[in-house]
Amino acid sequence: MKTKVGIVGYGNLGRGVEKVLQYHDDLELVGIFTRRDPDSLDTASRAYHMDALEKKTNDIDVLILCGGSATDIPETAHMYAKNFSTVDCYDNHRDMPNHFKRMNEAATGGENVSIIGTGWDPGVFSVQKLYSEALLPNGESYTFWGPGLSQGHSDAVRRLDGVKLAAQYTMPSSEMIKEIEDGRDVSYDKFSSHHRVVYVVLEEGADADIVRESIITMPDYFEPYETEVHFISESEYNKNHTQLRHGGHVIRRGYTGDNTHTYKTTLDLDSNPEFTASVAVACARAAKRFMDARQFGAKSIFDIPPMYLLNESRESLIERLL
Ligand code: API
Structure with missing residues (x-):
């Protein structure tokens, strides 16, 4: 059945x-x-x-x-x-x-x-983090999201008063990904290795400064990321911001004596x-x-x-x- x-x-x-x-x-x-x-x-x-x-x-x-x-x-x-x-x-x-x-x-x-x-993420990436930490206990892990549209962050912005439509793009530091891939030492934390870009269509009469402030200070989703907010028209939104691509990488670099092992999971998604x-x-x-x-x-x-x-x-x- x-x-x-x-x-x-x-x-x-x-x-x-x-x-x-x-x-x-x-x-x-x-x-x-x-x-x-x-x-x-x-x-x-x-x-x-x-x-x-x-x-x-x-x-x-x-x-x-x-x-x-x-x-x-x-x-x-x-x-x-x-x-x-x-x-x-x-x-x-x-x-x-x-x-x-x-x-x-x-x-x-x-x-x-x-x-x-x-x-x-949470989900597939979480499992990969678990496996890679279990297999390579001596090492360090990195998560990179994007560039792509986060549903969670876009939804959180859409829930704010005065917001009609919103798209949030998560932008990873591609230089840092490259440095890790090249085996160089990086100083990583998930906040400084990404920034966030938000496109907002306001409801009529809404105050852009208040909306911007509510976005950049929103706990869990935006603070303490560096966040750019752009206000756009509905037609520009419909023209340029309806794509739902996303993805990212979970990377663990682990060491057994002098040998280095890289465990990497990549997702490249047409539709998040x-x-x-x-x-x-x-x-x-x-x-x-x-x-x-x-x-x-x-x-x-x-x-x-x-x-x-x-x-x-x-x-x-x-x-x-x-
Ligand atoms: C980001 C990630 C990806 C979220 C993936 C998914 C979503 O900052 O872009 O809401 O789109 N947290 N949970």
């Missing part, structure tokens, strides 16, 4: 999950749940108002929560976790311990599973939300496996046995990939 998946929220990420599900034969989309008028969604899938969700507890195995990280996920995710197993793409690294706690209480109480912080959705969908399969094993509660990506991510037996995986 197929695993039944529901989508909560129909922005870039929700649309990504809908698109990606077609590549997984063992998963099926039950419906999209939205706060908007379901008939207004531009989709061929079944769409329901959020209020219909409470009657669907028996029809859905896993809900993929596709709301934004600035407010939707921290305010609402734990409510869904009481009644459904969930997967989310929460991306506030600093708040993750709190999020884990909130979700663990809700999911454990409801005998559900909640996989938190999936996507590529569609790749983030791809990770969330594989994690939805894992959530079902945890449910079947009655291992309830919140899980991070570190807790997922790699085999839970693919629809394939151990025997076949050993034969094919080991």
